[in-house]
Amino acid sequence: MYFFAVLATILVASSFAADAPAPQSAQSNACARRNSYLPVDGQCDAYVECTDYVPSQKLCPDGLHYDPTVAWPNYPCGYPSAVTCKSTYAIQPAQATKDCPHQFGYFPSPIAAPNDCGQYRMCISGKPYEMTCSTGLAFDFSNNRCNWPDLVASCNAEKYLGYQCPAASFDESGNPIKTNHKFESNCYAFYSCLSGKPRLLSCDSGFAFDPASGECIDADKVACNDNAQAVPQ
Template sequence: MPILSTTVIKECTAADSPVAGQPSSVCTRKNTFLVVDGSCDSYVECIEFVPVHKTCPDGLHYDPSVKWPGYPCGYPADVPCKGRGAAQAAEPTKDCPHQFGFFASTAASPNDCGRYRMCVAGHAVEMSCPTGLAFNPILSRCDWPFNVPSCNVDAFLAYKCPAASIDASGNAIVTNHKYEGNCYAFYSCEAGESRLLSCDAGLAFDPTTGYCVDEDRVDCGVKAVPQQSASAALVAPIQI
């Protein structure tokens, strides 16, 4: 999800109509949210014991764990709807399958796995995952490229790991390799799967030892700007 941009989701407006104009037995607490059976994205908001039926914007689900007065709608990746019923009909636009959400970018080249599309109120914004990560359309998150079946990892990272090495116990040995053109970055290989990582601040990759060491001990030439560690970016592209 974080290092990428955030956005403010509009207040629920679809199907906002009172269940009752006066306090009723529906609301046993003064201010709270209630689940609507058979619906992923509808809920009842009790305000001063008066129930009001509401529906999350298209693409979002109602989150029963949210306590009033928090915003009760979340992305499907964070709020699964399994066994809770159905979601409202989609309201697609030319660029977005739903009004809100994260989707694979149709503008990205086949090997550009890090591009994705953020939809806000039906408007698409092209986004990019942190260096070394690919967009996983199943999880709607940036992920390790080898977890994304549609991604050609070798082409995307411009690197192919050597054959996997196994130790005496049969476990895969992790090996690290130089990233040409940036002494702060390196490839980490395990069982033939590659990750593009970067050293912590103040460190640089030493190809002789295969580890990050004090940057003064590494001849970087014209030093490239350190890149952000991909391992810290395995989160949803944005949060509400």
Template sequence: MSRIWLPVLLGLICVYAQQCPEKNGRFADPRQCDKYIECEDGVATEKLCPDGLLFNDKARFFSYPCSYPTDVDCTGREATQPPQPSGDCPHQFGYFRMGADATQCGQFMNCADGRGYVFDCPEGLAFDSTTLQCNWPDLVAECDAEGFLGFTCPEEKVSSLGPAGFSASRYFRSPDNDCTKYFICENNRPRMYRCGVGRAFNEFINTCDGPENVTGCA
């Protein structure tokens, strides 16, 4: 072998050795969160997760290594590939809240390979982009709970003998005369509930009751 090529070959071997801390495994790129190095028998191959997914260094070797952002810690390697939007999807993969403003919180889109599929949260819940789950609207920062639910908790009268502020829970019958629907105000923020089939909310006992016991609901 030529003496000129020998140093080059040795240099390449050193690069691969540095990229593969172990003979087999997957290892995070030090700068980019959706990029990783896959090592097989000491040979390193640079790979990239699909747009919208990130490399999960906690995934087992024989499982898929790319996960949604909520499952990955990107501290120190926050860079990602440029977005690849298509249609209604800002990324090829991911969950995204729908709605033009903060009062439209109940729908989200699941994007898979660039195709968007619309889903509804259970009634009364809002989609939280930080956890990718449906939650009480008052706990979702980007949701206007009052506008979304169409209900604002009445101002609470605080006794001069008691502490200032609001009580933990207050119950209210739905103002739209829907006997099965009611609201509970937690720290003066509304949450919507429904009674089961054949039941109606009784505001005098703050629970669901037979409709014959609730005025206007028999």
């Protein structure tokens, strides 16, 4: 889902890079290469595009930053989480809308249920789109990806998944021991605990979780409720 979201965003954003007269610093740069991009000192979202040695300053869409690692003619604007920019550098004023703090970006969803780490909002051209990670995963705003909730700093995995793991146990070498536990009312899903942190997993097709062994086994050997056929959403 993340890759589709990025693709859609980049395609739309590519039409929003604004042209502006090149500043004196850009003109004096004289474009050493015929076609290329150049950074604008002190700014995160501005850049200079050289076309046939002629410089013109451009501005990334609100919410995106110029990526100096991108080679011409590829689109040079990306999300701040993927583009390094000095904290002292300036950015353009936010062009907020009623539902989006920036024209482009990923943000916490204001309509998500409490402790729901899997729902988030994606903004494209100031329009909000409610998105949801796959079951059991949480959205990580530090890299704009869905990840295990115990690896997302902003997520309380226990509250999100509704499960508290037993105290962590370790083997003779001090390595944490993984344990699996039943997901109530659904025999095709289970909690996997490592170092006291839960993850919600599901058995492969044709298998069901066996609480006695703590493993997924042939579904015909596990007594399941007729209404429990899939991982809960």
